[in-house]
Amino acid sequence: MKKPLVKKNLIRISFLLLLVITIYFISRIFSVKSTHGIDQQAGLYWQPENSIDVMMMGTSHIHCNVNTGLLWEKYGITSYDYSGAEQPLWMTYFYLKELYKYQSPKVIVLDVYAPARYKEDYQYYWISENIYGMNFSFNKLEMLLVSVEPKQLSQYFPSFAIYHSRYDDLEEEDFENFFWDGNQKEAFKGYTPYWNARPQVRPEISEEMADGLTSKSEKYLHKIIEYTKSKGSELVLIASPYVITDEDKMTYNKIEEIAKQEDITFIDYNEYYDEMGLDFEQDFNDDSHLNYWGSVKFTDYLASYLNSYDSIPDRRGMEGYESWDDNVRLIYEELQSYEDGTLVNWEE
């Protein structure tokens, strides 16, 4: 009597296994790939555990401006651009909670452009870039509940409901997303440089008032500060260089006040254009982002500050950090392609 039951259960288990494996594969293939935030978010899961010393967080100002390859090659700093387009602080908070599941960075560098520029309590324009790369967890659900109005929730969750109909748009890249592609995935550290050079007008800022931080942003800024302190990481707030406005500056002044009260560092790099040698004719992709050459200058200048932390070691030559060498190689390959005129998929 027992034999048929065993056989039946074996079939059931095989069915469930086959189903789970198939769903894993089709999820990997169908998931949306994008360098505006999704790849940065998904890329975290490919990184060796507890290997990242400096986690760069915030908006596209991070993954366009902070050159992870340069930080490694010149200073031996293991960093990762864990950011997404126009990411508000409430999403950054849940990003933080996600990253500590896998990493224990010594320093968190957080760009605060989003709260300075965007004031709505729900920001939908680039929200998908900050959602679809994150694995399912209660943390992700919490992030969605905070970031999306209840009636809009089904527009963003579950992720598979959004991308399952991509069967007609699949490209070669979609089939390079499996565990056997691990080395290639590990080499991506979030940095996605722009290659245009568009002249910008250098801003003259005189704003001294401190205001303009919305209560939701302020609440999550405090939560971020508290959370990083509880994890023992140094938090450094920055505004990376761009064509800043007086209104943005007013919010930065407010953030600076909070930073002083909380005894953490805030650096507005818009006050150091000359020190880092930024050329407004050559180093910008647009009024908000540096290009590759601008990012090299900015990253170098940022590194000089990061180097003051004794807790950030020079890990060049150490075992287990080879993927940063690969990251440098990838960036140089991209530069070479640009110089050869063979670079594809970049926005002119």
Place this chain on the structure above:
Amino acid sequence: MFVSMLFPIFLGIVVVLFFLLPKTWRPAVLLLSSYVFCGYIDAFALIVLLVTSVLVWGAALEIERSRERGAEGRSKVEAVVATTACVFVLCTFKYTTYFVQRLGLESRISDNILECLIMPVGLSFYLFQAIGYLVDVYKGISPAEKNFWHLGCYFGFFAKLVSGPIERENSFLPQIKKLDQVKFGDRGRLSVAFTYMLWGYFMKMVVADRLAVIASKLFGSYQEFDSLWLVLGMVFYTIQIYCDFAGYSNIAVGCAKIFGIDLVQNFNAPYQASNITEFWRRWHISLSSWLRDYLYIPLGGNRKGLFRKCINTMIIFLVCGMWHGAGLNFIAWGFLHGVYSVTDSLIRKKKKSIVGGKIITFFAVAFAWMFFRADSLREALAHIFRMLTAGLHVEQYNRFLEMLQLSGVEIIIICISIILVWTLDELCSRKQVCLPELIQQKKNTTRYFIFYLLIISIFIFGIYGPGYHAEQFIYMSF
């Protein structure tokens, strides 16, 4: 509601409560959860359902009491008043808004009143059940149900509330009374339920909703397309409405089976019928059998000669058309089916069989659906005129494909899904069994492999998710 992401959560909670709470509470669990289900869709619909259930419950008890006391006349008056009230409520909700719009009175009536006159969810279905129940109690065919939990389930059970099937009290209520005997692990029950639901979701999400996207565009801008594409649109809508309603019915049957309740089968491969009479024995079976038992037979059926039979048939189909919606197009649809049925009766009277009966029946039904799908009779006639006179414009087919956003992969999926549904219906028709039961008869390995294919197909090719709003089940609005 069945295609909502919340439905599996709702169903899961009801299943847990049903099997964990004391067995005697089961009718109450089903009734209260059904009211939550209805109230979530529309609070006003819940009020109408509740009031109707209470009044019909009381009316049936009173009719039975009068009959048992020998007051036949009083019992008859009560039955007539109660059934007329049901018909009145149905007509009020079905036709008031239509006439208000036709007479241009919208501006004179407050929005709140107009909102209240929108057809509540499932009303047509449970009012037909109520009428049948009151008639059966009056005739002494069924006893009046004293337990409100039980009768409430008969009207409001969530699995069948939205679009039926139209159950009969003498098959449904005994099952509610025996809910305490249902065990979670009853041999094969959950597997059958799962099969029904899976096939239902496949029909709805992969086939019906996919065709709905194209049919909507073809019907919405029929002036842009040539005859071939409009014929294709007619065929697509014919398959869409079947897969939509049969898909819903399979999900409903599957849901009910989880709780040990067998609902009636509403469909039996209808497009495999070789004449229109057979079609109506296979399509929306619970409605056609209700109309037969409570209207056709009381009118005399086919017992009073061929002429009366034809008249009765026409009446039945006109009522059927009016039940489906307000508007001359629905009456035209019913009239057309009446004409088809009368013609079929006359042909079969002379014992003539028609070559290609299946094909003729399919296209006759498909043609009638054009009246059903159109917004008005005028629109339906214009569409048909265009379909018959536009001719072929092969040189514009690339433009048509672009307008319909039909890519190569999408065309392949449509073709495969139509062939699949057609072939499986043919198979089931020959074996005289519905597909979920047929799948159940297969060996475990084969059955699980079919489950696997269905789940993966729904996952990838189902029409769901943002940017797309699932078509409401078509029969939800009737």
